[in-house]
Amino acid sequence: MPNAELLTPGGLQELTAALQRATPSSRLLAGGTDLIRSMHQDHWEPDLLIDLSGVRELADVRLDHETLRIGSTTTFAELQAHPLVRRHARSLAEAAAQVGSAQIRNVATVGGNIANASPCADTVTALVALDADVHTIDGSGRSATRPLTEVLTGSGRTSLAPDEAITAVSFAALGGDRRTTFAKIGSRSTVTVARLSIALIVKFDADAGTLSEVRVALGAVGEAAFRDARLEELLEGRLADEESARLFAAGCMDAVRRSIPGRYSLPYKQHAAVGLAYDAWNALGLCDRCEPAWG
Ligand SMILES: Cc1cc2nc3c(=O)[nH]c(=O)nc-3n(C[C@H](O)[C@H](O)[C@H](O)COP(=O)(O)OP(=O)(O)OC[C@H]3O[C@@H](n4cnc5c(N)ncnc54)[C@H](O)[C@@H]3O)c2cc1C
The missing domain is CATH 3.30.465.10 (Uridine Diphospho-n-acetylenolpyruvylglucosamine Reductase; domain 3)
Incomplete structure (x- = not known):
């Protein structure tokens, strides 16, 4: 028999009033895909649920x-x-x-x-x-x-x-001079939690063929997703060519190595980083398709 009290605020003002009653054991309820699963799996219940769907x-x-x-x-x-x-x-x-x-x-x-x-x-x-x-x-x-x-x-x-x-x-908001993509790899091809993810944003000068204002984020390595300033600097001002693709892939592999030293998943994630980096790079459509030189 559920004991949690359920509040269903109908707007921001009512949400504020509901939040006033929140304790460390209370939870906000949005889609419920994480929360309800965790309540079932871990057999616990919040003292108060605040449903956000009406706000x-x-x-x-x-x-x-x-x-x-x-x-x-x-x-x-x-x-x-x-x-x-x-x-x-x-x-x-x-x-x-x-x-x-x-x-x-x-x-x-x-x-x-x-x-x-x-x-x-x-x-x-x-x-x-x-x-x-x-x-x-x-x-x-x-x-x-x-x-x-x-x-x-x-x-x-x-x-x-x-x-x-x-x-x-x-x-x-990104303007038309930006190219951007997200790539992830998991243990299955669909409906899979990321074992590694990469988001890449570049400003592309089509006349010069160069990259600037590069932003690279990696997820599912370490405690939380992070930007890699070292890798971003490395690509800054470079031509969008095969050599830059290789540097990007090597940089992603290095970022993984620095983030999870000694972790059992390190060899897999380092290898996966190279393939995933090339997937992300090719998705930007900046130059002819580049392939990693495995081996
Ligand atoms: C089968 C399955 C597959 C999944 N696959 C993926 C996947 O591929 N990639 C992925 O990223 N995730 C995946 N997820 C995880 C999940 O769907 C996401 O994390 C989802 O975005 C959680 O949002 P929600 O609205 O369902 O949050 P809820 O479950 O309602 O809440 C999750 C937590 O966030 C808090 N919360 C919710 N909204 C707010 C708010 N506005 N302010 C403050 N706190 C808030 C809640 O109190 C709770 O603690 C998967 C989940 C399932 C069940």
């Missing part, structure tokens, strides 16, 4: 000047199909399209993907590369904004307070 303000996707703002209850199916996301953050649409199954994508939300803080969370890797900010509201009605990388404090851990809800995530 319309959290479901909005809009372009504010040059900033793309995505409400926290936006589902992966919506992200994957939304024209603004596809135009200004293609890597995020691609990441959303690769989450779980169609049934999961229809209900699971971007806010839940962040708050659950799995190192394997696909949209989180894409959002880290996009330099995303997280917007929140708390029980006293206070709004706050901080970088996503400050919200993610470790595997399954965030800096969110028990009475704090993610309202939206935002980042600078």
Whole structure:
């Protein structure tokens, strides 16, 4: 017999009032794909469940000047199909399209993907590369904004307070001179949790054939998705050619080696990083298809 009290706020003001009652044992309920599974699997129950589905303000996707703002209850199916996301953050649409199954994508939300803080969370890797900010509201009605990388404090851990809800995530919308992609590898080809993911964004000068403002994020290695400044610097100003593809792949492999030294999965992930890096590189369509020189 369930004991958790359920609150169903109908707007931001009611959400604030509900958050006032939150304790460390309370939970927000978005799509429920992580939360309900964990309640069943681990046989526990929160004291209070706050259902976000009635808070319309959290479901909005809009372009504010040059900033793309995505409400926290936006589902992966919506992200994957939304024209603004596809135009200004293609890597995020691609990441959303690769989450779980169609049934999961229809209900699971971007806010839940962040708050659950799995190192394997696909949209989180894409959002880290996009330099995303997280917007929140708390029980006293206070709004706050901080970088996503400050919200993610470790595997399954965030800096969110028990009475704090993610309202939206935002980042600078990518212009037409950017190429961007997301690639992941798992233990199966579909409906699979990432063993490694890469999000790549470059500014491409088509006349000179060069790359700049390179952003690389890796996920499912270590505690949380991260940008690799060393690798980004290495590619800065380089021609988008086969040698750069090779450097990118070697850099991804090195990033994996530095992130999980001694881990049993290291040999597999280092090998996977090379193939995945080439997949990401080729998906940008900058030059003729490049292939790794295995062996
Ligand atoms: C079969 C299956 C396959 C999956 N495959 C993938 C996959 O391929 N890639 C991937 O990344 N994930 C995958 N997932 C994980 C899951 O779908 C995502 O993490 C999802 O984004 C969680 O969102 P939700 O809306 O369902 O969150 P919920 O389950 O409702 O909540 C998850 C946690 O976040 C908190 N929370 C939710 N919304 C907010 C908010 N707005 N503010 C603060 N806290 C909040 C909740 O309190 C809870 O602690 C899979 C899950 C399943 C069951």
